[in-house]
Amino acid sequence: MNSSIRNGSSPRIGIVSLGCPKALVDSERIITRLRAEGYELSPDYEGADAVIVNTCGFLNSAKAESLAAIGEALAENGRVIVTGCMGSEGSKILARYPDVLAVTGPQQFEAVMKAVHEAVPPPHDYKRDLVPPAGLKLTPRHYAWLKISEGCSNSCTFCIIPRLRGPLVSRPVREVLLEAERLVESGVRELLVISQDTSAYGLDLRYAVEIWKDREVRAHVTDLARELGRLGIWVRMHYLYPYPHLDSLVELMAEGLVLPYMDLPLQHAAPAVLRAMKRPADEEKMLRRIESWRKICPDLAIRSTFITGFPGETEQDFEYLLQWLEEARLDRVGCFAYEDVDGAAANALPNSLPTEVRAERRARLMELQAKISASILAARVGRTTEVLVDSIDEEDDLVIARSRWDAPEIDGEVWISRALASGAQPGDMMKVRITGSQTYDLEAEPA
Numbered sequence: 296m297n298s299s300i301r302n303g304s305s306p307r308i309g310i311v312s313l314g315c316p317k318a319l320v321d322s323e324r325i326i327t328r329l330r331a332e333g334y335e336l337s338p339d340y341e342g343a344d345a346v347i348v349n350t351c352g353f354l355n356s357a358k359a360e361s362l363a364a365i366g367e368a369l370a371e372n373g374r375v376i377v378t379g380c381m382g383s384e385g386s387k388i389l390a391r392y393p394d395v396l397a398v399t400g401p402q403q404f405e406a407v408m409k410a411v412h413e414a415v416p417p418p419h420d421y422k423r424d425l426v427p428p429a430g431l432k433l434t435p436r437h438y439a440w441l442k443i444s445e446g447c448s449n450s451c452t453f454c455i456i457p458r459l460r461g462p463l464v465s466r467p468v469r470e471v472l473l474e475a476e477r478l479v480e481s482g483v484r485e486l487l488v489i490s491q492d493t494s495a496y497g498l499d500l501r502y503a504v505e506i507w508k509d510r511e512v513r514a515h516v517t518d519l520a521r522e523l524g525r526l527g528i529w530v531r532m533h534y535l536y537p538y539p540h541l542d543s544l545v546e547l548m549a550e551g552l553v554l555p556y557m558d559l560p561l562q563h564a565a566p567a568v569l570r571a572m573k574r575p576a577d578e579e580k581m582l583r584r585i586e587s588w589r590k591i592c593p594d595l596a597i598r599s600t601f602i603t604g605f606p607g608e609t610e611q612d613f614e615y616l617l618q619w620l621e622e623a624r625l626d627r628v629g630c631f632a633y634e635d636v637d638g639a640a641a642n643a644l645p646n647s648l649p650t651e652v653r654a655e656r657r658a659r660l661m662e663l664q665a666k667i668s669a670s671i672l673a674a675r676v677g678r679t680t681e682v683l684v685d686s687i688d689e690e691d692d693l694v695i696a697r698s699r700w701d702a703p704e705i706d707g708e709v710w711i712s713r714a715l716a717s718g719a720q721p722g723d724m725m726k727v728r729i730t731g732s733q734t735y736d737l738e739a740e741p742a
């Protein structure tokens with residue numbers, strides 16, 4: 296069923312947002328622009344005059360999901376604009392779906408708005424300002440993703456992000472801090488700092504210094520984190536590439552300015568595999584560094600992601616990774632079975648592994664990590680800590696909260712009986728005592 300443009304009311308645009316938090320931030324930017332121009336947002340296909348599909352093109356499975364979403368939007372609405380990472384493969388999309396109105400690539404906000412204007416003209420009589428200073432968010436009101444740069448200048452062989460999104464382009468530090476301040480003023484209690492490579496922030500700007508609140512602040516991850524911490528909210532750092540200068544960030548964590556949480560995608564531990572991935576390959580040094588970070592900040596939680604079944608990964612390499620994980624005892628671990636991504640340099644590497652081997656190794660890794668996670672969480676029982684309430688689960692009569700060691704939608708939760716915390720609302724900070732633990736989640740009661 297094709298929808299036609301309705302008369303007499305504001306034009307309405309629907310948005311389907313796929314992919315990672317970085318893509319979500321792009322969607323937030325698009326909906327902010329739409330609202331600023333007087334468009335309304337439609338929660339369903341039926342009420343929309345056109346639909347924007349913000350795609351993900353990181354893995355082939357994500358591309359398939361994006362293509363399916365475009366197909367669904369076409370079938371349900373008929374007037375579809377495609378943007379995001381997969382938009383850089385416009386010919387593939389148009390070959391499959393010639394009726395798509397326009398295809399634009401990642402971060403091409405002007406091109407998306409131009410396509411929207413052509414599909415659904417903006418209202419002429421629009422005068423009101425419906426956009427709050429902090430912009431519009433797709434996350435709950437109490438936390439927000441803060442994107443500090445675009446693109447990436449590394450060349451990990453399994454990844455096509457640098458090709459899709461270009462080299463590192465950092466936002467000026469004052470601009471990031473102003474956005475952060477506006478978000479805090481609008482009620483945000485936790486900022487999640489993201490980019491493709493957060494550790495490299497400012498490198499392209501030569502760490503340019505700007506004045507912020509009478510202080511000189513460099514466009515550098517440490518300076519930025521310190522200033523964000525001074526806003527008095529939770530600051531969580533994501534996608535840290537393992538550079539040595541992270542040591543100074545850990546010191547800020549120990550001081551309590553930044554959450555003791557490090558999202559550090561390591562991908563593997565076996566030196567041969569890391570070299571083939573074109574990643575830093577000194578895993579022994581990495582272990583020692585983690586040890587020294589834990590000395591500086593004993594409460595530090597480390598999240599990482601790994602890839603199993605990379606081309607050429609031998610059973611010994613994989614066993615080495617398992618041993619490394621037993622030693623490192625990382626708090627949170629995600630794992631992907633290797634996928635041949637179109638255009639990735641790793642596809643040309645010899646000794647590609649059968650998909651069953653990739654998946655079986657992933658399952659073995661996750662089984663080991665489940666044991667490590669359960670034992671780390673069990674050791675937290677009895678501790679008192681602060682949590683941030685995310686939601687209320689009416690069905691199970693629980694307050695769903697999160698500790699400093701857990702990022703939303705990725706890590707575990709802290710469950711508190713509503714009978715013990717009846718007035719709790721999303722966005723509240725609570726002091727709790729941890730009373731029980733599961734494999735990935737904790738149980739607690741108000742302290």
Ligand code: SF4
Nearest residue numbers: 447449451454456491
């Ligand atoms: S650092 Fe991340 S985004 Fe950059 S190339 Fe490597 S995997 Fe891709």
